[in-house]
Amino acid sequence: MKKKMAIAVCMMISACWFGVATAGDTEPSGPPETGSGMYPLSDIYNYLDSGTAPSISDSFQEPTEPPDSTMDSTKDIYDNISDKFNECNATPDQVLNTATFFSTDPDNWGPIMGNIESGEDVTGENGQLEISVPDGLYSGEKKITAADTALIPENIRAGETVFGQTGTFTQTETPAISSDIVRGKTAFVNGVQVDGASEAGEDVSGEDGQLEIFIPDGFYSGRKKTIAGDVALTPENIKSGVAIFGVTGDAPIPSGDAVETDVRTGKIFSSASGVGITGTMPEGNNVAGNDGELTISIPNGYYEDKTADASDTNLTAENIKGGVTIFGVTGTYTGPVCSGELSAKGRWCDNEDGTVTDMTTGLTWLKKADWGTEYAFWANASDQVNALDRASSLKAGTDDADLGDGSKEGDWRLPMLKEFNTLLNGEEAVTSSEMHAFSGVQTGWYWTGTTFSSDTSFAWCGSLDIGYMNSDDKTTVHWIWPVR
Known part of the structure; x- marks a missing residue:
């Protein structure tokens, strides 16, 4: 920061000197006087380039010889200053609010105070392992502290140190015993080695038709399985379109409202009321009507190759009009005879x-x-x-x-x-x-x-x-x- 300030001041001095060096008569206006000494351009260039402080005589001394042709020109000096200034790109929100810097921003040229707050120590919430740090400038003297009220010796295993806390915990409330550990494996319980005594479980298959299966005591890994089985679990025994344990049924869906008395005796049927129902409808026999009975009642039952016969003793030829046939009987009656x-x-x-x-x-x-x-x-x-x-x-x-x-x-x-x-x-x-x-x-x-x-x-x-x-x-x- 001091180097940048010096460059800026020297540039302003150089600008003034350039005006003198390039204007008016180059001959001295009078003899040398005390206090009239001036910095050589080479000293100014070195100061701007490397910060080397120049020396100045008490009074101006006219050179005894003309300047060396290798001396930097004013253009070289300006370009050097410009390059240095181009490296100055700090802004107020990058500089502490207790420090001043030289701004090369054309709109804010010159010394400007920074506005960054000085960061303070930060302590996280209880149990917070990852802590957000507020914006600010932090010196090497500041620190961030994580805290947890549970970080105490009695919560840490004995002999182990966590964040500077050496544990003293040695007991469990529910210590494992040998039957809790699979045979062939060991575990340390409260500092003591315990050998496992629990047998490793094997695959278990239930009895035929057994939906709830008893699992023997033992340790079962994720590679073991329990299998329920039923020989009746087949598609033809499951309702069509319904899947049970991965088996999709193709059995017809029973429907209808038939009951036992609607189905012939000895025949099996299914309806909405159930499946495998045995019919009880009786077998029908031949039916004969009463004499002169035209409409005959047929008893309930199943009829196959049976007949129903109507009969009338008056169904004779002499009672039927001549030329007319009724139930196979051709009439011979020609009309009433009047005897009166x-x-x-x-x-x-x-x-x-x-x-x-x-x-x-x-x-x-x-x-x-x-x-x-x-x-x-x-x-x-x-x-x-x-x-x-x-x-x-x-x-x-x-x-x-x-x-x-x-x-x-x-x-x-x-x-x-x-x-x-x-x-x-x-x-x-x-x-x-x-x-x-x-x-x-x-x-x-x-x-x-x-x-x-x-x-x-x-x-x-x-x-x-x-x-x-x-x-x-x-x-x-x-x-x-x-x-x-």
């Missing part, structure tokens, strides 16, 4: 036994259309007679029926919708005003035996007064006209 009195156009036959036969349909009606009187289709009480009961109770000899056809109870019934509708249509249709072979035909409504399909609480009924069919609530009372 025919109506004008031959539709109605008065059998003279209290019955009238419709020669177009073969239906036989009770001649007295008012015998049945009025009843509800379906009575609300068990002790009440309904229309169905009233019609089926008719038989030969019934009071007020004037019936002598030999019929028995159950032979008569309510006419169905289509049957009653035949009375209203065709030649010699029956009305309350044109009764033909009948008597007592009413203007009111007559029940049929057909329930209304859209509402079973209603049934069909017909009017022979206006020639119209309609439905009505079964609790309503209407006339009864039996047919067979």
